[in-house]
Amino acid sequence: MAISVAILGATGYTGAELIRLLDAHPEFEIEHLAAHSQAGKRVSDVLPGIASISADKTLATSDAAIPDSVQLVFTALPHAAAAQSVKAALDAGKRVVDLSADFRHANLQNYEQAYGLKHPFPAEQEQAVYGLTEHARSQVAATNLVANPGCYPTSVLLPLIPLLQSTLVQAKSIVIDSKSGTSGAGRSPKTELLYCEINESLAAYGLPKHRHAWEMEEWATSYGAIDVSVRFVPHIIPMTRGMLSTIHLSGEKTSLWHEILSKAYANEPFVNVLPVGKVPNTGAVKGSNRCDIGIMPLNDTEAVVVSCIDNLLKGASGQAIQNANVMFGFAETTGLSVNASWP
Ligand SMILES: NC(=O)c1ccc[n+]([C@@H]2O[C@H](COP(=O)([O-])OP(=O)(O)OC[C@H]3O[C@@H](n4cnc5c(N)ncnc54)[C@H](OP(=O)(O)O)[C@@H]3O)[C@@H](O)[C@H]2O)c1
Numbered sequence: 089m090a091i092s093v094a095i096l097g098a099t100g101y102t103g104a105e106l107i108r109l110l111d112a113h114p115e116f117e118i119e120h121l122a123a124h125s126q127a128g129k130r131v132s133d134v135l136p137g138i139a140s141i142s143a144d145k146t147l148a149t150s151d152a153a154i155p156d157s158v159q160l161v162f163t164a165l166p167h168a169a170a171a172q173s174v175k176a177a178l179d180a181g182k183r184v185v186d187l188s189a190d191f192r193h194a195n196l197q198n199y200e201q202a203y204g205l206k207h208p209f210p211a212e213q214e215q216a217v218y219g220l221t222e223h224a225r226s227q228v229a230a231t232n233l234v235a236n237p238g239c240y241p242t243s244v245l246l247p248l249i250p251l252l253q254s255t256l257v258q259a260k261s262i263v264i265d266s267k268s269g270t271s272g273a274g275r276s277p278k279t280e281l282l283y284c285e286i287n288e289s290l291a292a293y294g295l296p297k298h299r300h301a302w303e304m305e306e307w308a309t310s311y312g313a314i315d316v317s318v319r320f321v322p323h324i325i326p327m328t329r330g331m332l333s334t335i336h337l338s339g340e341k342t343s344l345w346h347e348i349l350s351k352a353y354a355n356e357p358f359v360n361v362l363p364v365g366k367v368p369n370t371g372a373v374k375g376s377n378r379c380d381i382g383i384m385p386l387n388d389t390e391a392v393v394v395s396c397i398d399n400l401l402k403g404a405s406g407q408a409i410q411n412a413n414v415m416f417g418f419a420e421t422t423g424l425s426v427n428a429s430w431p
Contacts, residue, residue: 091416092157094120094182096150096173097164099134101271102187105405106162107131111140113409113423115416119158123147124169151176158182160416162408166274167203174233175209183232183415185408189299191216191235195306202302218307219411220245221420222356228414236411237307239403240266240300240322243333243395245307246359247381250352251393252312257339259316264304265334266320269327269370272399286326294322329400330370335393342385345393349381357421358402358410368396375429377406398428 093110097103098121110116121142126134127150132143150173154161161177163170163186170188177184193199194216196207207213217227219234220242228234237245244264251257270281279285294300301320308316346364353359360380362368368380373396385391397403406424413420 090115090117091159092117092119092155093160093162093412094118094122094154094158094177095162095164096122097124097170097187098131098147099123099126100164100275101400102404102408103162103164104135104137105400106164106408107135107138107142108140109405109409109423111138111142115418115422116160116412118142118145120154121145121147122150122152124150154180154182160185160412162412163187164405168205171208175212178212178232185219185234185236185411185415186216187236187404187408189238189303191233192218192237192303193306194218194310198302198306202299219407220307221407221410221414222246222353222359223249223311225414228411229417231415234408234411234415236404236408238300238303239268239272239331239397239399240298240320240333241303241307242403242407243331243379243397244304244318244320244335245311246379247335247349247383247393247395248304248308249311250348251337251339251345252308252314252316254344254348255314256341256344256348257337259308259312259314262316262318263336264318264320265336266322266331267325268322268331268399269329270324271329272331272403273324281324286324288326290323290325292321292323298322327370329398330374331397331399331403332368332370333395335395337391337393338389339391340389342388342391345385345391346383349383353381357426358424367394370396370398371430372396372428373398373402375401375425376427377401377410377424378426378428
C-alpha cells in the first residue's frame with residue numbers, strides 16, 4: 089500500500105514541484121495539501137501547472153490537523169513558520185522532510201547568526217539529519233526528521249566534500265561565485281524580482297555574508313574534518329530555474345582532483361562528474377535531479393570547479409523525495425529523473 093503524505097506550503101514553487109513529482113510516484117500518495125494565504129481554494133485555481141489527481145483537492149490551512157493516516161510530511165514553508173509545523177508533525181508521530189533552513193544547523197549559534205532568530209526547538213534539532221543524501225544515507229534512513237539542504241549549499245558541498253576529505257585542498261577563504269534563477273527566491277511577490285527589475289540585469293546580493301555561507305561552512309567543516317571558511321557571493325539572474333556555482337580552489341596535486349571526484353561519485357545516479365576540462369551548464373540539468381560537476385585544473389596548485397543543479401530539484405523538492413525514498417526503503421531513484429527537460 090502507498091505511503092500517505094502531506095505537503096505544507098503546497099502552493100509555493102517547491103511545494104508545486106513536490107505535487108508534480110509525488111503524483112507520479114508509485115510508492116507515495118498525496119493525501120493532504122495545505123497553504124497559507126491560498127487556503128480554502130482548489131489546487132487547480134492556484135497552480136495552473138497541476139492537472140494530475142491533486143488538481144481537485146482543496147487546500148487546508150497550514151495549522152489544520154493532518155490526518156492520522158499520513159505518515160510523511162513535507163514542509164515547504166518559509167523558515168520560522170516551518171519550525172512550528174515540523175514540531176507539530178513530529179509530535180503527531182509523523183516523519184518529516186523539511187525543505188526550510190530551520191533544522192539545518194546542528195550548531196545552533198550558526199542558525200542564530202544566519203537567521204537572526206533563537207532556535208525554538210533545540211531538542212528536535214538534535215534529532216535532525218542534514219539530508220545531503222549521497223553523504224548521509226544511513227542517518228537519513230533512521231531519522232524522523234530530515235533537514236533538506238539549501239540549494240546553494242547542495243551545489244557547493246557535493247564537489248567540495250570529497251576534495252576536502254582528500255586533504256589536497258586548502259580549506260580557508262574558498263571563493264564561491266554562484267548564480268541562481270529567480271524561482272530560488274520563492275513565489276511571494278518582491279519588487280526586486282519584477283520583470284522590469286530583473287530582465288536584462290544581473291545583481292549580486294546577500295553581502296557581506298549570505299545565510300547559506302554559514303550552512304556551507306558548517307557542513308564542509310563537519311565532513312572535511314577541517315575548519316572551512318568560504319567567501320560566497322550569490323547572484324540572481326534572469327532565468328526561471330537553475331543554479332551554477334563556480335568554486336575557486338587552491339591546494340596541491342590538482343591533476344589528481346578529477347579522479348578523486350569521479351571515484352567518490354562513481355556509483356551515484358544523481359551526481360555526474362564530467363570528463364576533465366568539460367564545464368557543465370544549467371540547461372543540461374533543468375528538470376532533472378542531477379548535479380553536474382566540471383573540474384578545470386589551472387596549474388599544479390589551483391583549479392576551478394563548476395557545479396550545476398536545478399534549484400527546485402536537486403536543490404529542493406527532488407532531493408527531498410530522494411531522502412523520502414531512503415527513509416522508507418524505496419529505491420533512491422524512484423519517481424525522479426536523471427534526464428533533463430532539454431532544450
Ligand atoms: N525556491 C527554491 O529554489 C528553494 C530551494 C531550496 C529550499 N527552499 C526553501 O523551501 C521553502 C519553500 O520555498 P518556496 O520557494 O517554495 O517558497 P514560496 O514559493 O514562497 O512558497 C511558500 C509557501 O509557504 C506558504 N506560506 C507563506 N507564508 C507562510 C506562513 N507564515 N505560514 C505558513 N505557510 C506560509 C505559502 O502559502 P500561500 O501561497 O498560500 O501564501 C506557500 O505555499 C523555504 O524555506 C525556502 O527557503 C527553496
